[in-house]
Amino acid sequence: MRGSAVGAARRETKRAPLRMATTALYLAMAAPLAVVPTLTQAQAFSFTDVRIEGAERVSPGTILSYAEIPRGTAVDAAQLNDAYQRIVQSGLFQTVELVPQGNTLVIRVEEWPTVNRIAFEGNNRLDDEELAALVQTTPRRVYDPGQAEEDARRIVELYEQRGRLAATVSPKIIERADNRVDLVFEIAEGGVVEIERISFVGNRDFSDRRLRRVLATKQAGLLRQVIQRDTFVGDRIAFDQQLLQDFYASRGYVDFQVLDVSSEFSRERNAFFLTFNIREGQSFDFGNVSVSSDIPGVDASAYRRAVASDPGDTYSPTRVDTDVARLERLAIQRGETFVRADPVITRNAREGTLDVNYVLRRGERIFVERIDIEGNQTTLDRVIRRQFRTVEGDPFNPRQIRQAAERIRALGYFETAEVETRQGTAPDQVIVDVDVQEAPTGSLSFGASYSADSGPGLNVSFAERNFLGRGQTxxxxxxxxxxxxxxxxxxxxxxxxxxxxxxxxDVFYRIAEQDNTQYNTQVAGFSPALAFPVGENSRLQLRYRLSEERLYGVDGFDPAAPAEQDYSSAILEEEEGSQIVSSIGYTYSYDTRRSGLNPNGGILLEFGQDFAGVGGDAQYVRTEASATVQREVWNGDVLLRGVVEGGALNMISDDSQVTDRFFLSTNQLRGFAPKGIGPRDTAVPNEDALGGNYFAVARLEAEFPIGLPEEYGISGGVFLDAGSVWGLDNVDGGESTTDGIDIVDDDFALRSSVGFSIFWDTPIGPLRLNWAEALQQEDYDETQVFNLTIATQF
Structure with a gap:
């Protein structure tokens, strides 16, 4: 209920302490008035009857069971007070009085009302359903003021998480007939307390701008009405401190500390100023890296090759953990059980290096008794269990258990995932407990998109990342x-x-009216694939593809048609029709960008081939390769990236078709329109783009701040692109031409462009704007100065 509740009297519920004091005073005064021969008898009471007054819903027997006062037996004032406390603590009554009247004890009670309904007033930012989920008080149950206060506290906490630190919630009751009440939570939401500024003290090697990019908390900026991370949430500060710790540790700052975090209100009390007081310390590199053994019969030299860290590399705990895992895995492969690799680190402060000696030691003989999993309502146990490299009965390795816990959290299926160990049924047994809380994994989205290649579009998608709880997508x-x-x-x-x-x-269907051409294409088919790791950072994918590829809408030359009518290339006339493509292929990829071994950069290498001719009409070998290298320089303020791509289509029989050949998009070669370069039939009015059997592209770019506050998410960049598409099997149109002369230039001709970019990381998706100028081009090329790519979800 939003709005005011009118026409009922409100009643405060704080009379119980006053009634308690009154009753205690009454008992203290009544005890000395008893006429008995001795002092002990003067402080005692004996009741032959107990009368209950005021009870409506609660039976007298229930009240007497709480009082526990035996009839005809002497009781003193302390016993009466205990009886009073037991009745009060039952939570059924607003007031309780115990009144001795001769041989009769009168127990007068006033029952708590029952809750008729629960409502909320003043809530505009949070709806009733979200608040009702927090409230533990339920209708048709006895009203408990303590529980109502606890419910109000929960609501206040939710508002604080949304950045409304000034929110207040007051539980009120409205009396109804038949001893019923409506419980109303009166809410004053207050304004959002934003983080106006995040600053750092003690940072020498990294700028405030760079460190702010590390934090989950963001400053209030241009999109403060959309971005929720600029609101102040106290619990997030601890997470930010851990992010800073990880950032510095991965760059060799082993002594880094967050000394304290101070938060101050602005004068208007509507914003916070956060200051992180840090101590960076010194950055260390790896010095001497060695392996030694304390285990008789184990040759340490056989393990040295498994260590990936080299002298001169930036020291990182991630690198050390990787080396330890490699050493312990090698020990298992060599038949050595319970081997632990303990890194012993020696500091050389003057040289700025850390010597690491991995000592092989025999660990305790402890086994995993079992793995218990709780909290998964939808996800099958086996989905969680397969994240462990350890099964029941295996030697217990704490490092492997921690890594399994990280893999479970990385699945994205759970809001929380806690993995702990406890003593098993024997001293050499350990039980691993996994406690998870599931999170939503499905999504249904409706979107709009725009790109220079395909223009505006609409998108509808459904995705389930944990289909039927099996971990399938x-x-x-x-x-x-x-x-x-x-x-x-x-x-x-x-x-x-x-x-x-x-x-x-994958099952797919695509239809397109091609840009810069006088033809249409249609592709339908399916492709099963298998992918598996072949190394720590490498994977191999094997696939098969069966598709029908159709070229249609080719307008041939008609001498009787008007002169201004467009018509297609003679080469396309020969290629018009459908073909079945049946191919097998593979792609090898090597990716270090996410391994954490080099936090300042990484590389991605991909090489793949498809062999068509396993049935079908087409016979060719299609090869594609790419290499991407990126690195942060100037303490992470500038990102450099280099990309090289190439491909070749080698026909085994017949000529290549336009659906098989390569084209370049505006993202591959900026400054040129989609399919804007490469072999083109300039003899026809539409100058059809025909694609090529080969392509090569190189892109160099830098991304850097441009002076705007980083909370806007806007940065700049410059780029230099170069590339070409070339090579055709048929350049004269065959029988479609009268003299057989070449009508297409399919030679290699280098194109290049230079330009600048604006990057905008918005909550609705990444936005990139490119302005490019072609430096080298052919007369028939199609250029494009501006290119924009944006994706919007709503």
């Missing part, structure tokens, strides 16, 4: 554009046959 997507439409269904089983083997099935 099911995704369905339909996208429509101005000149195109596509739909796709994807199913992924990440642990096929119970192994780290990802099975994937």
């Amino acid at each position: 099911l995704r369905f997507e339909v996208t429509t554009g101005a000149d195109s439409a596509s739909s796709a269904i994807t199913f992924i089983e990440p642990y096929f046959l119970g192994r780290d083997l990802a099975a994937r099935l």
